[in-house]
Amino acid sequence: DQQVKQNSPSLSVQEGRISILNCDYTNSMFDYFLWYKKYPAEGPTFLISISSIKDKNEDGRFTVFLNKSAKHLSLHIVPSQPGDSAVYFCAAKRGAQKLVFGQGTRLTINP
């Protein structure tokens, strides 16, 4: 049972434009959501998170939106830069329980 899904395995965006990565979840008890970025041969790096009591969290070029009624969250990167090319994982958790990860979306920023 895949509780966290990233339905787009890959995304290609032109440099300077907005990148939007999407994530859906099925467990309404999740109360904390995170995005990670992963480069080849490195571990995932935490990017940004959001609590279920919020619907938006912004950190520089990165904004995460949470739509609880739709059980959907998205990561917006604007403007997109070549260094943003990586695999992005969304993850969710309930309280102190384990993180559940999506399958990842490979983002490619084209010059």
Added chain:
Amino acid sequence: SAVISQKPSRDICQRGTSLTIQCQVDSQVTMMFWYRQQPGQSLTLIATANQGSEATYESGFVIDKFPISRPNLTFSTLTVSNMSPEDSSIYLCSVGDRRTEAFFGQGTRLTVV
């Protein structure tokens, strides 16, 4: 944020052998976790390494295959035992507390031939 050192970074092993992966954290942490990322797949939690007691394994993972040690609050090891090609994956150590984001080591890329 915690700094996590994981080694080896990669290894190629013969089937039937075992490999022990080490994870060292630069500060004391309550919870340490071991993940596996199979090719093209998501990160899957193997177990939670508990200091002073047995690890807590997730469904589908057993202690005989993935024995874990956690001798103190800054160090843990994961052993992949009696390896087969299906064990070829990236293995990741992670630390985190109840409601904070998790931090990951750089991973160990294991290839079993």
